[in-house]
Amino acid sequence: MTDDDMTDDGSVRIVVDGTRCIGAGQCEMLAPDHFRVDDDSALAEFVGQDSLPITEAETLIDRCPSGALSIAPSD
Amino acid sequence: MTDSEKAVAAAPNVTDSDLYVSGIPHGRLAEIRRTPGLAWHPYGDDGFWAVCRHSDVKTVSKNSDTFSSAIGHTNLWDLEADALEARRSLIDTDAPDHTRLRRLIAASFTPKNIKRWEQTVRDITVELLDEFAATGSGDWVDMVAAPLPIKVILNMLGVPLEDADYLVELSNYLVEGTGEQQSIPPDAFGNTTELRLLPFNSPASHALFEYGAKLAEQRRRDPRDDLVTALVQAEDAGDRLGPSEFRNLFHLLVFAGNETTRTALSHGAMALANFSDQWNRVLTNPDLVPSATEEILRWATPVMHMRRTARTATELAGTAIEAGQKVVMWYSSANFDETVFADPHQFDAGRSDNRHFAFGGGGPHFCLGAFLARLEVTVLLEEMIKRRMVLRQDGEPVRAPSNFVHGVLSVQMSTVEVSPQ
Numbered sequence: 001m002t003d004d005d006m007t008d009d010g011s012v013r014i015v016v017d018g019t020r021c022i023g024a025g026q027c028e029m030l031a032p033d034h035f036r037v038d039d040d041s042a043l044a045e046f047v048g049q050d051s052l053p054i055t056e057a058e059t060l061i062d063r064c065p066s067g068a069l070s071i072a073p074s075d
Numbered sequence: 076m077t078d079s080e081k082a083v084a085a086a087p088n089v090t091d092s093d094l095y096v097s098g099i100p101h102g103r104l105a106e107i108r109r110t111p112g113l114a115w116h117p118y119g120d121d122g123f124w125a126v127c128r129h130s131d132v133k134t135v136s137k138n139s140d141t142f143s144s145a146i147g148h149t150n151l152w153d154l155e156a157d158a159l160e161a162r163r164s165l166i167d168t169d170a171p172d173h174t175r176l177r178r179l180i181a182a183s184f185t186p187k188n189i190k191r192w193e194q195t196v197r198d199i200t201v202e203l204l205d206e207f208a209a210t211g212s213g214d215w216v217d218m219v220a221a222p223l224p225i226k227v228i229l230n231m232l233g234v235p236l237e238d239a240d241y242l243v244e245l246s247n248y249l250v251e252g253t254g255e256q257q258s259i260p261p262d263a264f265g266n267t268t269e270l271r272l273l274p275f276n277s278p279a280s281h282a283l284f285e286y287g288a289k290l291a292e293q294r295r296r297d298p299r300d301d302l303v304t305a306l307v308q309a310e311d312a313g314d315r316l317g318p319s320e321f322r323n324l325f326h327l328l329v330f331a332g333n334e335t336t337r338t339a340l341s342h343g344a345m346a347l348a349n350f351s352d353q354w355n356r357v358l359t360n361p362d363l364v365p366s367a368t369e370e371i372l373r374w375a376t377p378v379m380h381m382r383r384t385a386r387t388a389t390e391l392a393g394t395a396i397e398a399g400q401k402v403v404m405w406y407s408s409a410n411f412d413e414t415v416f417a418d419p420h421q422f423d424a425g426r427s428d429n430r431h432f433a434f435g436g437g438g439p440h441f442c443l444g445a446f447l448a449r450l451e452v453t454v455l456l457e458e459m460i461k462r463r464m465v466l467r468q469d470g471e472p473v474r475a476p477s478n479f480v481h482g483v484l485s486v487q488m489s490t491v492e493v494s495p496q
Contacts, residue, residue: 004306009329019174020170022173022174022177022178022181022439022441023178023181023182023184023185024181024441024443025184025185025186025445025446025447028185028186029186029446036186036187036254037181037182037186037187038182038183038185039182039185039188041178042178042182042185043178043182043222062437063347063437064437065137065435065437065438065440065441066174066439067137067442075094
């Protein structure tokens with residue numbers, strides 16, 4: 001995580017690693033406005049914005065059991 | 076490691092099953108938490124690293140590359156290689172096998188798909204609660220905590236109603252198998268398999284395997300909207316779920332869907348009876364149901380530990396761990412870690428940021444049924460609120476003599492106040 005990864009308003013973009021996700025649904029529970037687990041594939045996907053305030057993003061990454069979430073490097 | 080090094084931080088015994096007859100040995104676990112580094116706990120001819128602090132449990136749970144579930148066993152004792160293979164379920168696998176198996180069933184346990192079962196859970200809960208209220212007193216485990224989750228999981232699996240009693244009976248024998256005494260002979264249910272090759276060394280596992288295979292066959296011919304159909308279709312979609320994987324998964328779902336939530340509902344009811352001020356808070360403010368649910372899960376800690384095995388040499392809390400050594404995460408300790416939970420021995424229905432490990436330490440083996448367990452506890456609380464039901468605990472519970480499941484075999488409760496519905 002570097003300053004470059006952060007947008008001007010202090011939010012960061014999250015990416016889901018589909019090879020690690022086990023569909024445990026913690027992201028959907030903690031941030032239902034951003035995530036849901038697809039009912040067929042059992043993979044986490046975005047339902048809204050994929051950028052979140054940094055503290056919220058860090059909590060989500062910490063609570064993801066499979067380590068599938070990470071902060072996207074900035075372009 | 077040398078004996079003298081082991082002696083430096085030897086843990087007080089927390090595995091003796093007899094200890095658990097009077098509850099979780101909180102004092103001993105707190106002593107291990109306070110000991111700098113990791114404590115070595117003798118066990119059998121060898122021992123394990125007793126991981127008791129919340130932060131260390133999380134580290135072990137999340138680092139599944141280093142701390143393997145597939146080596147040895149996830150219980151304290153090692154299984155012989157053939158027994159481990161025969162008994163291997165989702166619990167005893169690492170990625171990528173674990174990811175593949177987990178994904179085959181994960182869709183059925185997503186928040187939205189679990190929500191579909193809410194009415195079923197409520198119907199079952201209402202029936203059991205009303206019967207308990209009408210009787211006025213009795214064994215809460217037998218009358219509510221045990222039948223509720225097993226009826227729910229059998230419904231989800233698609234087990235015909237008329238077979239429910241048989242499956243409950245098998246499941247009870249499996250619980251017995253987690254202890255030291257079994258009341259049924261090795262050849263019960265026509266079993267001819269060596270017991271060491273069966274989950275919980277129980278002939279009831281053989282019967283459950285047979286039942287599962289029969290049900291799978293029926294669902295292959297006649298698909299329904301149930302979990303067994305979903306598993307069978309996953310199996311038929313290619314080589315993704317093998318026969319041994321199916322039977323162990325079916326077995327795991329029946330057992331895990333039964334024993335763990337039963338424990339949560341038992342300890343939960345006792346907490347609501349014994350911390351009546353907390354239950355009053357919830358009765359007057361139903362917005363506390365979600366936090367009370369999480370607190371019940373923390374308080375109950377249905378599964379008290381899981382074991383990992385170090386794949387490579389590593390270090391944790393400043394202690395060197397050798398490759399092949401057992402590392403045991405004590406959720407029963409982490410959930411009462413005073414550095415994470417303020418006043419941990421107070422049942423607090425409004426506890427905020429409750430980072431309990433009732434569903435594991437936060438790694439990839441995170442409880443598959445977490446949202447189902449939450450739903451069952453939540454619906455029970457909601458229906459108790461509707462009835463203004465206040466419980467009283469009559470005497471000490473009979474606890475399971477097990478260092479693994481925080482089981483309650485029976486507990487007498489009465490309703491001291493209840494409004495008719």
